[in-house]
Amino acid sequence: MYDQIKQVGRDLFLQNAVSSHGGNISVRSGDRVLITRRGSMIHNLKDSDIIETGLFKNDSGVVLASTELKVHREIYLQTTALAIVHAHPVNAVALSLEQDEIIPVDSEGSYLLHKVPVVSAEHTVGSKEVMKEVPEYLKNYKIVMLRGHGSFAVGQMLEEAYQWTSSLETSAEIINTVKSSNIELKEYRKSSDKYSEW
Amino acid sequence: MYGWTGKLLRVNLTENTTNTENIPKEVLEDYIGGRGLGTKIIYDEIKSKVDPLSPENKLVFAVGPLTKTKVPTSGRMSLSTKSPLTGTIFDSNAGGFWGAVLKGAGYDVVVIEGQSETPVRLVIDEENSKIKDASKLWGKGIKFIDKNLNEEEEGSYQNLMIGPAGENQVKFASISVNGKRSLGRGGVGAVMGAKKLKAISVSGNKKVEIADKEQFDFVNYELKKWIKANPLTSEAMPKFGTSMLVNLVNEAGALPTRNFTETQFEMAENISGEMLTDKILQKNSGCYNCPIRCERRTKTKNEEGHGPEYETVGLMGSNLGVGDIEAVAEFNYLCNDLGLDTITTGGTLSCFMEMAEKGIVEYDISFGEADKIKNLIEKIALREGIGEELARGPREFAHSYDAGEFAMEVKGLVLPAYDPRGLKGRGLGYITSNRGACHLRGNMLGPELLGVPKMIDRFQPKGKSGLLINQQNFVAIIDSLVLCQFLTFAVGEEFIARVLSAVTGVEKTQQDLLDMGERIWNIERIFNLNAGFRREDDRLPQRFLKETGSGPASNQVFEQEVMLDEYYRSRGWNNQGVPTEEKLKDLGLEGIDIDV
Numbered sequence: 001m002y003d004q005i006k007q008v009g010r011d012l013f014l015q016n017a018v019s020s021h022g023g024n025i026s027v028r029s030g031d032r033v034l035i036t037r038r039g040s041m042i043h044n045l046k047d048s049d050i051i052e053t054g055l056f057k058n059d060s061g062v063v064l065a066s067t068e069l070k071v072h073r074e075i076y077l078q079t080t081a082l083a084i085v086h087a088h089p090v091n092a093v094a095l096s097l098e099q100d101e102i103i104p105v106d107s108e109g110s111y112l113l114h115k116v117p118v119v120s121a122e123h124t125v126g127s128k129e130v131m132k133e134v135p136e137y138l139k140n141y142k143i144v145m146l147r148g149h150g151s152f153a154v155g156q157m158l159e160e161a162y163q164w165t166s167s168l169e170t171s172a173e174i175i176n177t178v179k180s181s182n183i184e185l186k187e188y189r190k191s192s193d194k195y196s197e198w
Numbered sequence: 199m200y201g202w203t204g205k206l207l208r209v210n211l212t213e214n215t216t217n218t219e220n221i222p223k224e225v226l227e228d229y230i231g232g233r234g235l236g237t238k239i240i241y242d243e244i245k246s247k248v249d250p251l252s253p254e255n256k257l258v259f260a261v262g263p264l265t266k267t268k269v270p271t272s273g274r275m276s277l278s279t280k281s282p283l284t285g286t287i288f289d290s291n292a293g294g295f296w297g298a299v300l301k302g303a304g305y306d307v308v309v310i311e312g313q314s315e316t317p318v319r320l321v322i323d324e325e326n327s328k329i330k331d332a333s334k335l336w337g338k339g340i341k342f343i344d345k346n347l348n349e350e351e352e353g354s355y356q357n358l359m360i361g362p363a364g365e366n367q368v369k370f371a372s373i374s375v376n377g378k379r380s381l382g383r384g385g386v387g388a389v390m391g392a393k394k395l396k397a398i399s400v401s402g403n404k405k406v407e408i409a410d411k412e413q414f415d416f417v418n419y420e421l422k423k424w425i426k427a428n429p430l431t432s433e434a435m436p437k438f439g440t441s442m443l444v445n446l447v448n449e450a451g452a453l454p455t456r457n458f459t460e461t462q463f464e465m466a467e468n469i470s471g472e473m474l475t476d477k478i479l480q481k482n483s484g485c486y487n488c489p490i491r492c493e494r495r496t497k498t499k500n501e502e503g504h505g506p507e508y509e510t511v512g513l514m515g516s517n518l519g520v521g522d523i524e525a526v527a528e529f530n531y532l533c534n535d536l537g538l539d540t541i542t543t544g545g546t547l548s549c550f551m552e553m554a555e556k557g558i559v560e561y562d563i564s565f566g567e568a569d570k571i572k573n574l575i576e577k578i579a580l581r582e583g584i585g586e587e588l589a590r591g592p593r594e595f596a597h598s599y600d601a602g603e604f605a606m607e608v609k610g611l612v613l614p615a616y617d618p619r620g621l622k623g624r625g626l627g628y629i630t631s632n633r634g635a636c637h638l639r640g641n642m643l644g645p646e647l648l649g650v651p652k653m654i655d656r657f658q659p660k661g662k663s664g665l666l667i668n669q670q671n672f673v674a675i676i677d678s679l680v681l682c683q684f685l686t687f688a689v690g691e692e693f694i695a696r697v698l699s700a701v702t703g704v705e706k707t708q709q710d711l712l713d714m715g716e717r718i719w720n721i722e723r724i725f726n727l728n729a730g731f732r733r734e735d736d737r738l739p740q741r742f743l744k745e746t747g748s749g750p751a752s753n754q755v756f757e758q759e760v761m762l763d764e765y766y767r768s769r770g771w772n773n774q775g776v777p778t779e780e781k782l783k784d785l786g787l788e789g790i791d792i793d794v
Contacts, residue, residue, distance in 0.1 A: 028766040029764075160651055163371045194413075
């Protein structure tokens with residue numbers, strides 16, 4: 001599991017989905033959580049950058065754990081997620097500053113995500129607002145955007161949460177490319193007008 | 199009411215009465231249908247320690263809110279009872295058309311209670327329900343009954359029937375659905391036989407009301423897109439049926455061979471899905487509103503019929519040392535006509551054959567002797583000669599010779615056709631399943647062999663509890679809806695939650711579904727605890743803990759205790775597998791009686 005967390009951290013950075021010290025990753029195992037260390041270099045994680053702590057109870061692990069631990073715990077408590085990826089994907093963050101939901105226009109994004117809700121919070125890092133809003137959406141969606149901050153994706157496996165993050169960023173890049181090029185879209189998807197109701 | 203009919207038909211065979219009752223809406227919303235409703239009714243209405251073959255046991259047939267809609271695979275139905283084979287709460291579900299037609303007759307649930315003194319059959323349609331004499335059908339096989347019933351009743355009826363095995367209360371007798379599909383495994387046919395109920399025929403075509411038709415059409419369209427896009431549901435299953443797994447599982451070192459003494463079979467190719475397709479397949483067909491169409495219509499040199507499915511090929515092919523697809527197909531036809539579960543019949547015979555080869559029981563038979571197997575199958579169904587002993591299932595049979603180690607079972611239920619030494623998460627599913635060793639209680643074959651949703655290390659014992667638990671809870675919902683689990687190869691919880699909300703008008707998130715699934719799972723567990731089951735019953739036979747497998751599993755044994763400890767913790771149970779008070783409160787089950 002340690003190797004997989006390290007690999008996902010590296011891949012997030014390579015896709016421009018996080019900066020050198022941004023984002024965090026966790027995996028749940030029963031009542032324990034493995035989460036990346038606060039301030040760790042996500043593209044170059046060592047074993048000592050992956051911290052084990054309790055899901056329900058604090059222990060010495062919280063001294064080193066990511067600032068977002070509270071949000072991760074709340075997601076695990078409110079959903080059946082077993083893995084979480086929190087990233088700052090550039091194109092998706094840019095879109096979140098303009099839109100209340102991100103609806104992919106590409107085929108793969110449409111199949112996988114249909115729609116990604118965007119939620120707002122005054123305090124976007126480890127706050128009670130985020131703890132309240134984000135898990136609520138993740139009961140019904142694989143991935144949600146926190147406006148101006150980043151994405152939270154969940155999965156039964158870490159690879160899934162990474163896939164939703166990567167897919168969102170690719171879809172967001174396509175949307176931004178279309179918009180900046182002033183291309184007129186030719187719709188090819190039946191029921192595409194219904195995606196906002198997903 | 200949207201989705202549900204809200205009606206329950208209660209049939210008392212002792213008093214010869216039928217009554218229609220209303221089901222409270224909150225019960226439907228909390229337990230959905232199928233297995234969920236069945237579990238609630240069995241838990242509420244029968245005592246955990248009741249004799250499964252007594253009049254006090256009940257049969258609860260149930261469908262769900264999606265049944266008979268346009269949702270793919272929505273024609274299935276579920277049956278809950280207490281099993282005579284395992285002594286646990288037990289549910290079994292089957293495809294075909296019976297479920298959709300029962301809903302069309304206007305019912306979500308049919309409860310059968312009591313016991314008739316003479317053979318009877320039940321006929322249900324939109325107008326009324328009648329208990330009729332079935333003396334002329336008693337003793338007859340499934341093919342005969344199906345034909346006879348269709349001639350006797352005017353109009354179009356779908357039939358559930360038991361064969362001679364059910365009448366004789368063989369502990370692994372099944373119930374046939376129109377001679378094509380079966381409610382199998384735990385001896386549900388024996389419970390029906392004990393009640394002297396030979397058949398249930400249904401007819402009806404009432405429509406299901408949809409709350410949000412526009413949203414329903416949209417979500418259902420998206421769902422179908424995934425079925426078409428997924429190679430498992432759009433290519434492999436229609437072309438090869440479930441037996442597409444034979445070669446895959448064999449290569450993985452997980453194909454049960456000669457009573458699980460080996461995990462690779464030298465003649466696997468001869469009984470594979472590819473061989474079945476080349477040699478005996480006539481055509482593929484499907485259940486009500488199913489695009490997957492995995493059903494096989496087959497023909498050997500001597501006979502024709504349906505199947506065999508993968509599990510039958512594993513348990514009656516490689517596990518009996520038989521490398522001939524025609525022979526396996528004919529075992530399957532015979533079991534189907536007599537009303538025997540093929541997995542348990544195979545597991546009982548493999549236990550018997552190993553004991554015979556080792557001289558523990560005196561009988562002239564060895565693995566691979568296909569010609570002697572048919573005769574034994576008939577003896578079991580009729581309880582003749584050695585069949586009388588084998589009809590009790592492998593656990594009781596082997597223990598009666600003080601040789602329990604040769605019975606490959608958990609809680610009395612024979613292991614399906616995936617050896618747990620090559621698929622560790624699968625094994626954890628076997629020991630924790632509430633109905634005994636079962637491949638349908640959390641499909642770890644997906645992540646461990648098929649890469650659904652992603653591939654994980656199949657030999658790794660640790661870290662799989664959370665994933666398995668989520669799967670077990672989700673499957674409890676699929677079984678409550680009652681949909682085919684093959685649908686979950688293509689789509690996950692989010693589609694199911696959205697389509698359910700659109701049909702019923704009751705908003706459910708995917709998390710709501712998993713929470714309800716967890717509640718159903720825990721009620722089943724509590725029923726079993728109250729029936730006397732303990733941690734000691736959550737265990738595999740010693741063979742899997744001490745002897746290694748073959749091929750890729752040649753250095754593998756099953757690490758039981760470490761996996762079980764992790765599983766109990768992840769479930770929120772104590773180290774004896776009893777739900778904690780905190781967990782019960784979370785599930786809204788505070789105050790429920792647990793007798794430990």
